Structures are given as structure tokens and as C-alpha cells.
Amino acid sequence: MDEWSWYKLCYFFSLCLLFQCRISVLLNQTLNMKQQIARSLLLFAAVAFMSGSITGCKSKVKDADIKTAAEAALATNPDFKGISVDVKDGVATISGEVKDASAQAAAQTSVAAVKGVKSVQNNVTVAPPPTAAPVTITPDDPLAKGVKDATKDFPSVTATVNDGVIAISGELKAPDWKRLKMSLDGLKPKKVDASGLKISK
Amino acid sequence: MALQAKYKELTDAAAASGVSNLQVREQDGVLYIDGIAPNGKVKDQLWNIYDKLDPNFLTGDVVMNVKVSDAVPGSKATVTTEKSNLNIRKGPGTDQPIVGKAAHHEIVTLVSKTNDQWWLIRTNNGEEGYAYAQYLTPEGS
Numbered sequence: 001m002d003e004w005s006w007y008k009l010c011y012f013f014s015l016c017l018l019f020q021c022r023i024s025v026l027l028n029q030t031l032n033m034k035q036q037i038a039r040s041l042l043l044f045a046a047v048a049f050m051s052g053s054i055t056g057c058k059s060k061v062k063d064a065d066i067k068t069a070a071e072a073a074l075a076t077n078p079d080f081k082g083i084s085v086d087v088k089d090g091v092a093t094i095s096g097e098v099k100d101a102s103a104q105a106a107a108q109t110s111v112a113a114v115k116g117v118k119s120v121q122n123n124v125t126v127a128p129p130p131t132a133a134p135v136t137i138t139p140d141d142p143l144a145k146g147v148k149d150a151t152k153d154f155p156s157v158t159a160t161v162n163d164g165v166i167a168i169s170g171e172l173k174a175p176d177w178k179r180l181k182m183s184l185d186g187l188k189p190k191k192v193d194a195s196g197l198k199i200s201k
Numbered sequence: 202m203a204l205q206a207k208y209k210e211l212t213d214a215a216a217a218s219g220v221s222n223l224q225v226r227e228q229d230g231v232l233y234i235d236g237i238a239p240n241g242k243v244k245d246q247l248w249n250i251y252d253k254l255d256p257n258f259l260t261g262d263v264v265m266n267v268k269v270s271d272a273v274p275g276s277k278a279t280v281t282t283e284k285s286n287l288n289i290r291k292g293p294g295t296d297q298p299i300v301g302k303a304a305h306h307e308i309v310t311l312v313s314k315t316n317d318q319w320w321l322i323r324t325n326n327g328e329e330g331y332a333y334a335q336y337l338t339p340e341g342s
Contacts, residue, residue: 135233149295181258183335185265186317193261
């Protein structure tokens with residue numbers, strides 16, 4: 001409790017005392033000093049209780065403020081899109097799903113830095129990596145046709161297609177082979193086997 | 202995973218140079234790299250890195266199918282044959298009859314893409330037919 005609070009408290013108490021005197025006058029009561037102080041204390045206690053419950057409400061408002069601030073902090077990073085925050089008594093609980101562990105940790109750091117957050121309960125989960133679609137391999141018939149077209153201008157090589165694998169043999173200059181390999185890879189083969197190929201100078 | 206490590210420089214370069222729909226998959230001892238390069242320069246650069254990591258592409262552990270995005274219908278393309286004319290055919294395939302020729306370094310119009318290998322083109326003389334895409338370099342690449 002700081003100096004200001006004490007000052008307010010004294011102010012309150014004197015107000016109570018004054019108010020109590022008024023009541024006594026109104027009710028035509030004559031009270032001795034002891035009774036007067038006792039009543040003032042009672043009034044003070046009542047006021048204190050009331051203000052206490054007000055402060056109680058105030059802490060709830062504060063949680064909501066923290067929540068808003070935490071949400072704003074999370075909104076700055078698109079990785080935190082799937083995260084929601086809940087604040088209770090200054091404890092922030094974050095939940096949702098992010099793409100990786102670093103985002104999961106970063107979200108906690110980000111919320112922990114928000115003013116008023118005492119601690120962070122991190123319930124954020126990491127999304128499983130997307131399963132890659134299997135590689136599409138061109139069936140042998142269209143693949144063989146494509147290989148025939150691709151190798152037409154390279155009579156020094158022979159190409160065979162078997163179960164998606166293009167086997168190239170013969171001899172080619174490096175730039176020509178690069179060109180051929182580019183077009184063969186574009187046919188979506190399973191593999192381009194160049195073990196039978198000799199690169200000529 | 203070993204292949205992904207071997208070709209890390211290549212896949213990193215693909216990601217860094219703006220290759221879209223980039224897919225890197227390892228299956229049965231082959232690394233498949235698919236994607237669409239923003240231009241022909243990026244594609245060339247990737248093939249150069251591939252050549253460096255696997256000299257002359259002889260190991261056969263990579264299938265790199267990187268297309269170029271700027272080859273869109275209506276755009277112009279240069280005939281980039283070694284030195285000969287480019288055959289223009291009636292249909293998409295070398296078994297199709299030749300209906301015309303485009304000269305080496307001639308600029309033609311890309312009418313449509315039948316597939317990645319065959320493009321329907323039109324020459325300035327109005328000849329229209331199918332040409333092997335590998336010998337066509339889109340303008341701006």
C-alpha cells in the first residue's frame with residue numbers, strides 16, 4: 001500500500017466520522033466519544049467492504065484488458081492465427097494450433113511479455129506436417145512416346161523405357177545431354193538411368 | 202533423407218529464387234523436384250547447380266521437373282534450336298507430318314500449350330502447328 005492509499009484511507013475514515021455525527025444529530029442521539037468512534041469504525045468497515053467488492057470487479061476488468069492486449073500481441077504474427085487466449089487472475093492460457101514448435105514457443109514469449117500477465121499456460125499444439133502426395137510417374141506407353149520425341153534429335157543415343165525408368169545409352173556432348181535430360185525429366189519418369197551414357201568432349 | 206542433404210543447395214536455391222508450387226519428394230532412392238520457375242533464368246540457374254552437385258547428371262538420383270511460368274498463350278517465343286529450323290507439325294508428336302518450319306532464332310507466337318512438351322505455335326507467315334517446346338524460349342526469359 002503506497003502513501004496515496006493511506007491518505008485516501010484517512011480521508012475515508014474522517015468522512016465516516018463526519019457522516020456518523022450527522023446521523024446522530026438527525027436521530028437526536030447523544031453518544032459518547034467511545035460509541036461515536038465505534039460507529040465510525042462500523043461505517044468504515046462497511047465502506048471498505050463495498051470498495052473491496054468494487055476492487056474485485058476491477059480485477060476482472062483487468063483480466064479482460066490483458067486478454068485484449070494479448071490478442072493484439074498475437075495478431076502481429078500471422079503464424080499465431082489459430083491461437084486463442086484466456087486470462088484468469090493474470091494467468092494467460094493460450095490454445096490452438098500452429099505450424100511448428102518455434103511458433104509454439106514464440107507465442108508463449110509474446111503473451112508472457114504482455115503487461116499484467118503473471119504466467120502463461122501454453123496449450124498450443126503443433127500441427128502434423130502435411131503428408132506429401134506421392135510422386136506421379138508417367139505410364140510406360142505415353143512415356144515411351146515422349147522419350148521418342150525427346151531423343152529424335154539425338155541419334156547418337158538409344159533410349160529404352162521400362163517400368164517408368166528411362167535408360168539412356170550411347171554418347172553425347174555435355175550440353176546436348178543437359179538439354180536431353182531436361183526434357184526427359186519433364187516427362188515425369190521414375191528415374192533417368194544414364195549409366196550407359198558416355199559424355200564426349 | 203540422404204538425398205535431400207546432398208541436394209540441399211539445389212532445393213534451397215529453388216525456394217529462394219521464387220519457384221512456386223515447389224515440391225521436393227524422396228521416393229525409392231530418387232529425389233523428385235517439381236515446381237514452376239518465375240522465368241527461364243531461374244530454371245537455368247537451378248540446372249547449373251544440379252550439374253555442379255552431380256556432374257553431368259549421371260547418378261540418376263534426381264528427376265527435376267521445373268517449368269517456366271512466363272510461357273503463357275499469346276506470348277512470343279524465340280526458336281532456340283542449335284542451328285537448324287524447327288519443325289512445325291500437324292499434331293503433338295514426332296510421328297505427325299511436318300506442316301511448316303520456323304527458322305533458327307525466329308520469333309513465333311505461342312497459341313496454346315498441349316502439354317509440357319508440345320506447344321501450338323503460329324509463325325509470322327501464319328503457319329500454325331505443333332512444335333517441340335524445348336526449342337522455344339519464351340520472351341523475357
